[in-house]
Amino acid sequence: MSITKLLGIKYPIFQGAMAQIALDPLVSAVSNAGGLGIIGSGGMSADRLREEIRKVRSNTDKPFAVNLMLMMHNIPELVQVIVEEGVKIVTTGAGTPAPYMQTFKENGIKVIPVIPSVKIAKKMEALGADAVVAEGTEAGGHVGETTTMALLPQVASAVSIPVIGAGGIADGRGIAAAFALGAQGVQVGTRFLATVECPTHENFKQAVIQADDTSTTVTGRSIGGPVRSIKNSMIAEYLKLENEHASREELEKISLGSLRRAVFEGDTDRGSVMAGQICGLCNEITTVEEMITGMFAEAQKVMENLGKLSIVE
Template sequence: MTTICEMLGIEYPIFQGAMARIATADIASAVSNAGGLGIIASGGMTADQLRAEIQKCKSLTKKPFAVNLMLMMKNCPELVDVVIEEGVKVVTTGAGTPKPFMPKFKEAGVKVIPVVASVKHAQKMEALGADAIVAEGTEAGGHVGETTTMCLVPQVVSAVNIPVLGAGGVGDGRGVVAMYSMGAQGIQVGTLFLSAEECPVPATFKQAVLDADDTATVVTGRRNGAPVRSIKNKMLAKFQELENNNASRDELEELSLGSLSKAVYEGDVENGSVMAGQITGMVNDIRPAREIIESLFKDAEEILGSLKITY
């Protein structure tokens, strides 16, 4: 089987998570320049905005980078056309099936790597012609499934014949080793990159991540079938209260409307949505993306070299 690094022409087997409204050309180019796969999150963008971000990323790096497509978006066909026209050769996908676009992607030589939260979906994506899979456990930040990474990754690896990357729960080299021990060929990391110097979020957002501990996150939206993991705050406490009292979808949407923008653009970490994973307690400082990546794999190699199983 071709390794993910060989397939994509990257140095380190690490994808930067496609964090909505955060994963712009700034962080994507930094990750790609450091040897990983930077990813531009197109969620919420117009076709013109995505084209501008792609062109900016091209100006900042000559290395491979990807675009993430949220397939439920109404303008997804336009975004697909932009990706192909701009010559982007890798897409990751979520929130739907890439089936309608696979012929276009294949014809253009675009590698398609869906993010999935179950074995069933992984198998469906392989059958459609996906080139690799990101198996994301519920420990991750943002939109999540139900199955933990430790349970999900080995089952997906056993169920498909294409490369699998593990996501959710990687905070240091130990997490990298764990992913490889379960059969993954690499990792996708989001929360760690929130603390990257190049991550374009306000200082208050980064500080909220640095201040968070192992119990700082909560999943809301499970009752409505749209679970999201974020750092606890005043807005989420109210959201949970409404959920527990069986509030209507309209009431919940009224409270949370624009909450991601409040956190990402305004730095309001009490009334905004600070999406982050359960490894927040392992994020303790702000570093360049290159240092984050290099330390992850250096530590992983040292841990692997010293690992001994005794009975």
């Protein structure tokens, strides 16, 4: 079964569950435009998640999902809210959903883990996942090591459940490429940052629009938590301390609250502007609907043109 039929969506596109950004204004807009809006529950209390779910449901009658960062301490409470509120799709990251799979299955909830490797993709399939999101290191935020180009075809060959490609996708060419590599859909984060409905400070959006292919870097590798962001003075200071083998506590002093500073206060110099390497293609602010329809119209043309192309003369 195709991912669109499985989830009841028009376009095979997931909106990345960006912490403190993937909230009702963006999520509802994505679902209303035919994609899968995903609430990012990272940092939320159970009551806060319940409130956000109800906001989204009041603004769209289309399918949407909740993402769970499984490293959080209050996951059991969040799972309970998801069940009580009747959410039918969950994506997961930063851990295994194994402890909650029975609950999800008993309540008819589709489970789609975000994975960085073939090994974990196989484990998630064996666990009963309905699909997986294979995310390459080009993505913004928390990342693995393998590029999308290398990861996606290997995962698609290794599992029989649908695979969603993520990392470095911001236009129709990226969508067509993901399908060529074996995906049934894509997950997009960075491109959604440059939309009218994205609830970030205008400075954050402008930082993404002004960035190019070399504007991002990864911090946190030394402490096992690599994160891709746009370079600024805070990131430079963090990397300097990492190179000097600073302790986790010293590094956390710099980064504590940095995402909130960037997202809500617009401090793009001392805040964390999490974004992917594909920033250079995000050069204008559009509505979510314009973005999604435009990307898939382009993808269709690319695939049609490829059908006319002879690779071997």
